[in-house]
Structure formats: C-alpha cells, structure tokens
Amino acid sequence: MTDGRDGTPRTNGSDTPLPRTFFDRPPLDVAPDLLGRFLVRGTARGDITVRLTEVEAYAGETDPGSHAYRGRTRRNASMFGPAGHAYVYFIYGMWWNLNLVCGRDGHAGGVLLRAGEILTGREQARERRPAARDDAELGKGPARLATALGIDRDLDGTDVCSGEQGAPLGVRAGRPVGAAAISAGPRTGVGGAGADHPWRFWITGDRTVSPYRAHQPRRRQR
DNA sequence: CTTCGGATCGCCT
C-alpha cells in the first residue's frame, strides 16, 4: 500500500506480508493477533485495504460451532486444507462470509473476519454497499465486509500469504493491537456446546465493530 | 431506540 496521496511507500512495515507461519497456530492464538492487521483485496479496479477490528475463532473438528465439526464436505473443504488460505462460504441464501484457515496441518481451524475499517478503495466498497449509511457501516458485520470487498465463491481456497502484488487477497502486518485494547466474548449468533466460551475478539470501542447478537433458536412455525 | 418478518439457497438430517 502507498500513503494514498503521493504514492510514497510507507516505511513503518505495515505493508509487510504476514508469513505463513503466522497462521500455523491454533485459531484462539491467531484470532486476537489479527486485530489491527490489514487485509488487502486486489481487484481490477485497484486495492481495497481493511483494518481488521472484529474476528471469531472456530476450532475445527472438536468445535460444535464450527462447520468442520461434522467432518469434511465439499463446502468446508478449504478448512481442511493448508493454513494461510481463505475459506469462503455462502450463508442464508444471499451472503458470503470470509474466514482465514489456521492451525497445524490436519486441523481444520479458522478465523471468521467479522468486521473492519475500510482504509483504501472506499469508492468500490460504497458501490457494493449502497445501504451503508456511513463509512463505519461498510464492513460492520461478516457479510457486509465480504460484500464490500467483492468476495464470493471464486475466492474460496485463495492463498492469502503469497505476498505478490496484485494478488486477489493478502494479509499484511498492519498495526497490531496490544492486549489492553482487545475485548473478548461469546461468538455472535452461535449456539450449542461451548457457546459461552470467549471466542470472539474485537478492538474495544471501535466504531466498525458489529453489535452482539445472542443465538436465537428459531421459533417453531404455527 | 427495539423488535420483527422476509429474502433466498445449499447443506445436512
């Protein structure tokens, strides 16, 4: 990324790609460490850069809340693949959600990217998110974030650690957040065993963090 | 401000 004004490269290291080893850890370690990092979406129209503000860990085969809990299927195959790749899935018949696969080989862990602050490429994001009432809403929620970034099935399995210019997705060092600025709590909209465990992490007080919503068992139809 | 119903489809039981 450049500074957005005169093209002068940054010199503070925020553009450095995160090494693949970053993702070679359990989701509960990776998730809070992703806060403040930059996700770069490369499109034909230029880059969109997001500062990650809210994430959720999914532990894999042993986690009843995870898509990987019941084993490998066509949908969740990317979670069983190598770390440092994207897992993109379709939800509620209309939306896409983006995860980053992490954990040691053979463990289907992932981190759901729930919200972020759009730093560059705001015009593209606004066009894809006409319902957003202000910039903070562009990526405030997992499906909103994916929509703002133009994420869909095509990006499932994409390597986010290639470090190549123009890659469709990449994760950069960004501005990591210290533990004192991080809050933790239960996952949003996820029930079942372990629902109360603090698996969700966000930057305390950040305006782009989505509101918490408890799991709601669907009311039976009458 | 909060609550609620509808949209819409692929995966799983």
Next chain:
DNA sequence: GGCGATCCGAAGG
C-alpha cells in the same frame, strides 16, 4: 424438509 457463523426495511414504543 429444516435451518443457518445475516442483513435490511418497516413497524411499534
């Protein structure tokens, strides 16, 4: 056939 790691607009207080 049920329901989900959601969002949005309308209606109600």
